[in-house]
Amino acid sequence: MIEHFDVVVVGAGISGIGAGYHLKTQAPDRSYVILEGRDRLGGTWDLFRYPGIRSDSDMYTLGYSFKPWTEAKAIADGGSILRYLEETAREHDIERHIRYAHRVVSAAWSTADAAWTVTAERGPEQERVVFTCNFLFMCSGYYNYAKGHAPEFPGAEQFAGRIVHPQFWPADLDYSGKRVVVIGSGATAVTLVPEMAKTAAHVTMLQRSPTYVVSRPSEDGFANWLRRRLPGKAAYAIVRWRNVLFGQYFYSRTRKYPEQAKQRIVGWVRDHLGPDYDVEKHFTPKYNPWDQRLCLVPDADLFEAIKGGGASVVTERIERFTPTGIRLETGEELSADVIVTATGLELQLMSGITLTVDGGAADPSKSLNYKGMMFSDIPNLALSFGYTNASWTLKADLTCAYVCRLLNTMKARGLRQATPRVGDDDVAPEPFLDFTSGYVQRAVDLFPKQGSKQPWKLHQNYTKDLMALRFGSVDEGMEFSNPAPKPDRRAA
Ligand SMILES: Cc1cc2nc3c(=O)[nH]c(=O)nc-3n(C[C@H](O)[C@H](O)[C@H](O)COP(=O)(O)OP(=O)(O)OC[C@H]3O[C@@H](n4cnc5c(N)ncnc54)[C@H](O)[C@@H]3O)c2cc1C
Numbered sequence: 001m002i003e004h005f006d007v008v009v010v011g012a013g014i015s016g017i018g019a020g021y022h023l024k025t026q027a028p029d030r031s032y033v034i035l036e037g038r039d040r041l042g043g044t045w046d047l048f049r050y051p052g053i054r055s056d057s058d059m060y061t062l063g064y065s066f067k068p069w070t071e072a073k074a075i076a077d078g079g080s081i082l083r084y085l086e087e088t089a090r091e092h093d094i095e096r097h098i099r100y101a102h103r104v105v106s107a108a109w110s111t112a113d114a115a116w117t118v119t120a121e122r123g124p125e126q127e128r129v130v131f132t133c134n135f136l137f138m139c140s141g142y143y144n145y146a147k148g149h150a151p152e153f154p155g156a157e158q159f160a161g162r163i164v165h166p167q168f169w170p171a172d173l174d175y176s177g178k179r180v181v182v183i184g185s186g187a188t189a190v191t192l193v194p195e196m197a198k199t200a201a202h203v204t205m206l207q208r209s210p211t212y213v214v215s216r217p218s219e220d221g222f223a224n225w226l227r228r229r230l231p232g233k234a235a236y237a238i239v240r241w242r243n244v245l246f247g248q249y250f251y252s253r254t255r256k257y258p259e260q261a262k263q264r265i266v267g268w269v270r271d272h273l274g275p276d277y278d279v280e281k282h283f284t285p286k287y288n289p290w291d292q293r294l295c296l297v298p299d300a301d302l303f304e305a306i307k308g309g310g311a312s313v314v315t316e317r318i319e320r321f322t323p324t325g326i327r328l329e330t331g332e333e334l335s336a337d338v339i340v341t342a343t344g345l346e347l348q349l350m351s352g353i354t355l356t357v358d359g360g361a362a363d364p365s366k367s368l369n370y371k372g373m374m375f376s377d378i379p380n381l382a383l384s385f386g387y388t389n390a391s392w393t394l395k396a397d398l399t400c401a402y403v404c405r406l407l408n409t410m411k412a413r414g415l416r417q418a419t420p421r422v423g424d425d426d427v428a429p430e431p432f433l434d435f436t437s438g439y440v441q442r443a444v445d446l447f448p449k450q451g452s453k454q455p456w457k458l459h460q461n462y463t464k465d466l467m468a469l470r471f472g473s474v475d476e477g478m479e480f481s482n483p484a485p486k487p488d489r490r491a492a
Helices: 014-026 078-091 187-197 221-229 232-256 258-273 279-283 301-307 392-413 438-442 462-471
Strands: 003-010 032-035 102-110 115-122 127-138 162-164 179-183 202-207 213-216 295-298 311-315 318-322 325-328 333-335 338-341 354-357 381-383 415-420 429-431 449-451 478-483
Touching (some): 014 032, 014 392, 127 392, 301 311
Parallel strands (some): 003 032, 003 127, 162 338, 202 311
Antiparallel strands (some): 325 333, 429 449
């Protein structure tokens, strides 16, 4: 049996649950289903279970615009974020729309039917299940759920201890009293190190090169004060906007005055670690701030762990793993009982599903991205992809609202198909993501290009996107077509 829905949403993480809310409130006459490959909702916030897992942006912007974040901590732990998502799904009756254990593997568009045929594999038996829909909304995140990025280290098979990747944290791992080496310098490494240092004998953060690390209080004093005085929604809206505007200001200043920003950020680290610590070597990257993502640490916990002696940073290249630890290119050896390879994610666009349009292969990586969510020449398909310089949800919210706007426009015009077309415009292709980080560079060929001008250019700016997506033209660069066929009178 093939079931039909107006909209198929793929994924029940922040984006997919947000999509459910927006469809219910802004396009309530449209039927929808959320196909989720895993057995639970939450996506990232359910998958990652490593010690200390937390947000690295504030919950007033990582939370939805429509549901106030009411906990005291602005930098929240993974469990609280998951509870917030479960609560959202419950409050808005979204859970009944979710089909768990349905992993979508392909989608085929037919112009004649104005529909996608979506094929999923159900359960461990991978039973084939087929749906049709008029609009496909990919809320599948941006990385491979099945495997993380795991470079091969020579000698790894000789290491006598345990090697762990944070994406697949073993529930039985007991590291108390053990010597731990965490390989990496990104958000996961700076989260793990202070947390594991609480009980491990010692934790070494082993990095090839440093990252910018900025400390912020885990609790937002002003937000907590305001919440006691104003209704929850009003207080949330004020703090959310303050954080959006402050984030945009901080980002634009760092891009405009990179040298001053660099001195400032590194200066803050020096203030925490004192004049005798080699901040130059361990916390001063060669690139400018925001050429790669900044790492946020709450209440300077990483620096406190270093000062307390429970953790240390080594900035060197690895030669090989040995039975007892890791030998560096300098010849020095780091002893370890547990090695954590916090070497990152494997980026993936639309979870690698196979797409066709009228029988021909459709490859989003060869297309131009439209308004940060659709793809040239691929009809009735949007992807929720958040900001790289601000909280993901800010953009996910705008994308969900825009998809509803598009659906309502198609309905009002009696047209069943919306296809972004580049036309004759003189649009030069540019990289989709401009980060120099290894994980982005490794995946650059998988991503579409953005264009040099509207509506193909990514703003990476919430205020601009809000104006463009809420009030801008829906016709710009978009071909609306495919009226529903008139009923055949003779047949009647
Ligand atoms: C450890 C970690 C910490 C992060 N911290 C922050 C932060 O503090 N701030 C921030 O802005 N961003 C952060 N991010 C980015 C984060 O992923 C986003 O904030 C957000 O959770 C993404 O939500 P999403 O719903 O778009 O995708 P995901 O959370 O990745 O959810 C995607 C869902 O789609 C499902 N899915 C995927 N493919 C298929 C398929 N083919 N068929 C069916 N289902 C499928 C998955 O199972 C999953 O449930 C972090 C990421 C990680 C890994």
